[in-house]
Amino acid sequence: AQKVTQAQTEISVVEKEDVTLDCVYETRDTTYYLFWYKQPPSGELVFLIRRNSFDEQNEISGRYSWNFQKSTSSFNFTITASQVVDSAVYFCALSEFPGVGADMRFGAGTRLTVKP
Amino acid sequence: DVKVTQSSRYLVKRTGEKVFLECVQDMDHENMFWYRQDPGLGLRLIYFSYDVKMKEKGDIPEGYSVSREKKERFSLILESASTNQTSMYLCASSPGGPEPSQETQYFGPGTRLLVL
Numbered sequence: 001a002q003k004v005t006q007a008q009t010e011i012s013v014v015e016k017e018d019v020t021l022d023c024v025y026e027t028r029d030t031t032y033y034l035f036w037y038k039q040p041p042s043g044e045l046v047f048l049i050r051r052n053s054f055d056e057q058n059e060i061s062g063r064y065s066w067n068f069q070k071s072t073s074s075f076n077f078t079i080t081a082s083q084v085v086d087s088a089v090y091f092c093a094l095s096e097f098p099g100v101g102a103d104m105r106f107g108a109g110t111r112l113t114v115k116p
Numbered sequence: 117d118v119k120v121t122q123s124s125r126y127l128v129k130r131t132g133e134k135v136f137l138e139c140v141q142d143m144d145h146e147n148m149f150w151y152r153q154d155p156g157l158g159l160r161l162i163y164f165s166y167d168v169k170m171k172e173k174g175d176i177p178e179g180y181s182v183s184r185e186k187k188e189r190f191s192l193i194l195e196s197a198s199t200n201q202t203s204m205y206l207c208a209s210s211p212g213g214p215e216p217s218q219e220t221q222y223f224g225p226g227t228r229l230l231v232l
Contacts, residue, residue, distance in 0.1 A: 004158075009156075033219055035220070037223075042225060043125075043204070043206075043225050043226040043228075044223055044224065044225040044226065045206065045208075045223035046223075047220055047221070047222060047223075050219070050220055091158060091159070093159075095219055104161070104221065106158040106159040106160075107158055108156050108157060108158040109158055
């Protein structure tokens, strides 16, 4: 069965620090998708990134970067030069292929607080 | 932009009441989902639907039912609300289809339900 573990329940940093959110997953499938979502205080989950299991290239988008390592079953998320607006709960999720997304499994989430 | 709306942001109900939570998406998505979010547990799937009038149980369907009479609308029904159903309820939709991008789920703002 698939499983997503976000071991960090809460992280607090000071603005401009770099921070990495860890995500470790378990799956028996060879083809799967990994996701990161951001949930700001308003409550709505905002899609950040989707990564396919056969594409291990790391990705950078502005201050955000993602490190996908199949060898360690990890999909970590780094925010560079954090800002107060980055304060949110971040969820990592796994979806096995094929499917309608009904098998998407979420981690418990990591609450990030960025202090000014 | 994909827009998923939920009928209420906050709801207070009494034990035993029948509760309706409504979700509407405006992007002609095939798939719709209902999750509940509880601290430390992440998101758990209650029900999903991959077509009008079609529904499938998720991981925690007990005490809930759903209705999808129109493609854009997916309703969650608590037949007889209980205090252990106090939670944040999140609706999501996804396009559906074979492409990886069609697996991505887009979320509404959530409904915080308090059952007294």
